[in-house]
Amino acid sequence: MTEETANANACCDENRSFSKAALFSLALALLMPTLGVSITNVALPELAARFHASVATVSWVVISYLASVTTFIIGAGVLGDIWGRKPLLLLGVGIFSFASLLCAISGNLWLLIAARLVQGFGAAFILSQTLALASVAFPKAKVGSAMGLLSTTAAIGTALGPVVGGGLLHVFGWQSIFWLLFVMGGVSFTVCALFIPNEQLKFSATVKQYDVIGTLLLGLSCLLYALSVTAHSTKLSVSGTVLFMLAIAVFTVFLISQRKRRFPLINLAFFQHKLRNLTLAANFLVDAVAMSTLVVGPYYLTYGLGLSVMEIGMLMAVGPVVAACSGYPSGKLVDLIGVKRVMLLGLLQLIVGVVCFAWLPVQFGVYGYIAALFILTPGRQLFLTSNHTFVMSSATNQEKGLASGILNLVKNLGLMTGASVMVAVFVSQLKNENIALATQQDLGAAFTSTFLLAGAVIGVSLISIYLFSANNAEFK
Incomplete structure (x- = not known):
């Protein structure tokens, strides 16, 4: 082996390890805002008692965070394209960590809600920059794997939130939840500063007019x-x-x-890519349906199957755990067989899963519920990983932050829509407006028809993307 070859191999090994360190840093940063969504839910009853507040008022601890992320996510992504993605990621981690400290020392509920608003602002920068950095830091053949790992990280954060939050709440009190996020912010800031490479931005001066x-x-x-x-x-x-x-x-x-x-702020030419628009619309619908399983499901588990709160909590963790296990393999599959095949396969499996979710819990109870999640959840991960890979890869280097911001905006809007619209569809099909008084037969019928409708909506997305992509050489 010549000296030049040895040096080249050493350089490749160094770049490979550096890429892994950078990806780990991005995953750690992404873990914080996903934990921030789910870790506080379990503390809401305690906060209501502690601050002598109504359920509607305490719910703003969650709503203020989500609304802040949704409001600022596009602007945060565009600022990353202009001023650099690593600096904006570090800024987001810093704001998130500082806001977590403010949450931990809040003396009344409205200060806590205001601090959560600031925390969501920091989360918007983190969420918008992680996908953008991953899409430019790795070669095109590895982007799918990177997106899969980040998808797995997001699912882990969602799954761990209630478990970690419940444990901390039981032992140390509600403030410990935010102290944990504060400490994680400090660790994440250090790791990201050390291992994420600095960008060489060469954009024209005109884009700097925000x-x-x-x-x-x-x-x-x-x-x-x-x-x-x-x-x-x-x-x-x-x-x-x-x-x-x-x-x-x-x-x-x-x-x-x-x-x-x-x-x-947004060059509307970005939306001239019709196939990308279709996949974004499908992303919105998929996330809306996924959220509906988390909000409609507990109603049926409670009133239809008569499960306890603890049993429902354990069942609710099944989906995120399956998602965490299937995210990275989905990314590897994208790199292996291509975006188009994985996206269509994911949508097809998602349709089958939603139909099973509509029928199996009604027929077989808890075991049917779990079986349906084992079909539905990996299908969603296949679609999301391939869709994120396609959207980020089809964007120019100057649009990476914008594309990442739009993906996160679509996700948040889909989640909020699913939580609202699908519950309304479910309740509208019950003969008794008071769900607690509905018969088991009525609950089962409403549950089944709600998710059959959801499956039909995803089916329209599958057919649309398949037909439109038939002669599209870019979509492979």
Whole structure:
């Protein structure tokens, strides 16, 4: 072996280990905002008792975080494209960690809610930059694996949240939840600063004129939409319909402003890629259906099968655990056989899983519920991993942050929509408005029809993507 060959091999080994360290750093950073979503849910009853607040008021501890992420996610992604993704990731980790400290020392509920709002702002930077950095830091043949690992990390964070939060709450009290996130932030900041490579940005000076007005308009429209789909559970004085119409109006103004501005927040040419638009729409529907399993499922488990809270909690962890196990293999499969095959396979398996979810729990109870999740969840991971790979790979280097922001925005909107609309569909099919008084037969019929409808919606997405991609050489 020549000296040049040995040096080249050593360099390749160094780059390979560095890439693994960078990917681990991104995964650690991503773990925080995903934990931030689920770890506080278990503490809501304790917070209600501690601050003598109503359930509707305490729910803002969760809603403020989600609304903040949804509001700022696009702007955070675009800022990463302009000022550098690593600096913006570190900024996000710093803000998230500082906000966690504020949460831990909050003396009243409204300070806690305000701190959660700031925490969501930091989470928006983390979420928008992790996918963007992964898509540019690794060769195209390895992007699928990177996306799969990040998808697995997100699922692990969601699964661990209730377990870790419950344990900390039982032993140390609710403040310990936020102290944990604060410590994780410090560790993540150090690791990311050390192992994520610095970018050499060579963008033109024109993109540095950031569209503040566009950011405010888009953020306001997203916030109004988030409030509209959660209005029924938060007892707002304004109806959800009015808030939704206001969201549409503000979003229309945003689109007009983007067409007229010389340097818009979002270059609307990004949405001229019709196949990518279809996959984003499918992403919205898939996340809405996935969330519906988490919010409609417990109603049937409680009133239809008569399970205890502890039993329901254990069952609710099945989906995230299966997702965590199937995320990375999904990414490897994308690298092996291509985005198109995995995406179509994922949608097909998801349809089968949703149909099984509609039928098996009603026929076989808990065992049917678990079996359906073992079919449905890997299908969702196959789709999400391939979709994220396709969207990020089809974006130019100057659009990576924007693409990552849009993916996360679509996800959040889908989750909120699923939590609202699918519950409304389920309840609307019950003969008795009080779900606790509904018969087991009525509950089963409503549960089955709700998820058969969800399966039909995913089927439309599968057919649309298959037909539109038939002659698309880019989609392989």
